[in-house]
Amino acid sequence: MTKAFITGITGQDGSYLTELLLAQGYEVHGAVRRTSTLERSRLAHLYADQSLYNRRLFLHYADLDDPTTLRRVLTKVQPSELYHLAGQSHVGLSFEIPETTCEFTAMGTLRLLEIMRDLPDPPRLFHATSSEIFGQPEQVPQTENTPMAPINPYGCAKAFATQMLRIYRDAHGLFAVNGILYNHESPRRGENFVTRKICRAAAAIKAGRQHQLKLGDTSARRDWGHARDYVRGMWLALQHPTPDDYLFATGKLHSVQDVLEQSFAALDLDWRDHVESDPGLLRPAEPMKLVGDASKARTVLGWVPQTAFADLIREMTLAELRLI
CATH class of the missing domain: 3.40.50.720 (NAD(P)-binding Rossmann-like Domain)
Incomplete structure (x- = not known):
């Protein structure tokens, strides 16, 4: 073995x-x-x-x-x-x-x-x-x-x-x-990663346990x-x-915005009703085109x-x- x-x-x-x-x-x-x-x-x-x-x-x-x-x-x-x-x-x-x-x-x-x-x-x-x-x-x-x-x-x-x-x-x-x-x-991703944060928030909003989600730069793109x-x-x-x-x-490449839209759409939610921008969540340096x-x-x-x-x-x- x-x-x-x-x-x-x-x-x-x-x-x-x-x-x-x-x-x-x-x-x-x-x-x-x-x-x-x-x-x-x-x-x-x-x-x-x-x-x-x-x-x-x-x-x-x-x-x-x-x-x-x-x-x-x-x-x-x-x-x-x-x-x-x-x-x-x-x-x-x-x-x-x-x-x-x-x-x-x-x-x-x-x-x-x-x-x-x-x-x-x-x-x-x-x-x-x-x-x-x-x-x-x-x-x-x-x-x-x-x-x-x-x-x-x-x-x-x-x-x-x-x-x-x-x-x-x-x-x-x-x-x-x-x-x-x-x-x-x-689904086993750490809770402090943005993908998990978004999916978790969408589910909480659908269940009535949360109303708003704060995000930084949603234009950031990843593979x-x-x-x-x-x-x-x-x-x-x-x-x-x-x-x-x-x-x-x-x-x-997909953006954080793509994650947001796909996640909320999976639960028949409109992300525009629940998401706000938070400058405090922006990173000091953001890699491009990875x-x-x-x-x-x-x-x-x-x-x-x-x-x-x-x-x-x-x-x-x-x-x-x-x-x-």
Whole structure:
């Protein structure tokens, strides 16, 4: 039975990846922080399944700022695949806590690489990096070879981690893959991300629990896909015989305004009756034209995103209504 280890297993991507790997017959191990509340996490349905938990799904207390514990767990488990998804991943929040962002996202990845370098049989490593490494690129769409030029602390930390992975792959022969992930959402997205905020508000307004929604710049555009599609790309990247970097994106730009209109329309609401602009929600620097060309992943790995943007937003909105 193939063993996989996931950092950030309780996050959006970690939970979908866990489901995918279990369905593939894997034994899955994950690192959780002592502050994580498993009963209320995205893994709650798996944690409660006694046919899986502590049989094919195992959780270990470890964190990126505690390399001794992480080293001990990896030495004990000896996974053949390692998916590194953990880190502070909120762009807006990275301006408020830049040191924490860099500590976990940049230095945490370096610590993990150092641990892998010392293991007698290092696992194949997938590192979830971000389109934010490109900042405001002149090249549209972006590819794996687009120069990194981040414009926010999160993107800068990810650029450091991405380049370090390449160095360790070349210098130490590690099977290490950078997956450059464009924005990907789902009903499990964190509540402080704008897509989830909009879908949650639409559902609350429909249920009569909320009347207004405040937003910043609704013209901001992103390449949005579904997290389920992107974790499939992660797995495919580690099944390929040689390590390389891959970009995962839909290749289509949509605005925050598009999210707003699709979400409210899914519940037969007119967004104009409920939305107001709040200058306090504007970001200091907004990346432009971040849209990816996933031709390499499509050609080499056979990866194709399967969920359309409208279907994604509708799924998220209806999931919020069910929660209410």
